[in-house]
Amino acid sequence: MRWHARLSAETWAAHPLEERIAMVQNEISRARHAQETGYYGSVRLALERALELLDLTIETSIREPGLRDLLRWRDRIARAYLFPEDKIPEDVAQP
Numbered sequence: 001m002r003w004h005a006r007l008s009a010e011t012w013a014a015h016p017l018e019e020r021i022a023m024v025q026n027e028i029s030r031a032r033h034a035q036e037t038g039y040y041g042s043v044r045l046a047l048e049r050a051l052e053l054l055d056l057t058i059e060t061s062i063r064e065p066g067l068r069d070l071l072r073w074r075d076r077i078a079r080a081y082l083f084p085e086d087k088i089p090e091d092v093a094q095p
Contacts (some may be wrong), residue, residue: 007056012056012057012060013060017061017064020053020057024054024057025093025094027053028050028088029093031046031047031080031088035087043084047081047084048081050077051078051081054074057070058071058074066095070095072095076092080092
């Protein structure tokens with residue numbers, strides 16, 4: 001499912017990189033809160049949204065010097081998505 005169906009890569013790229021990263025971090029924060037309350041389905045949904053926004057960020061940052069860091073960050077978020085009952089590691093919140 002696409003959560004941000006109306007959000008195009010061009011629109012997303014118009015935002016500063018720091019703002020795009022903050023939006024991904026917001027979704028991770030939502031996932032942590034859901035995890036603390038035991039709503040594991042909501043953990044996965046928040047992480048799906050984080051992955052979608054991060055994928056858009058990666059797509060629009062192909063020529064950025066920090067692309068490798070974004071790809072590593074995506075890998076950590078994806079691992080958290082696969083195991084929603086496990087505590088989300090601190091490093092997932094930072095690229």
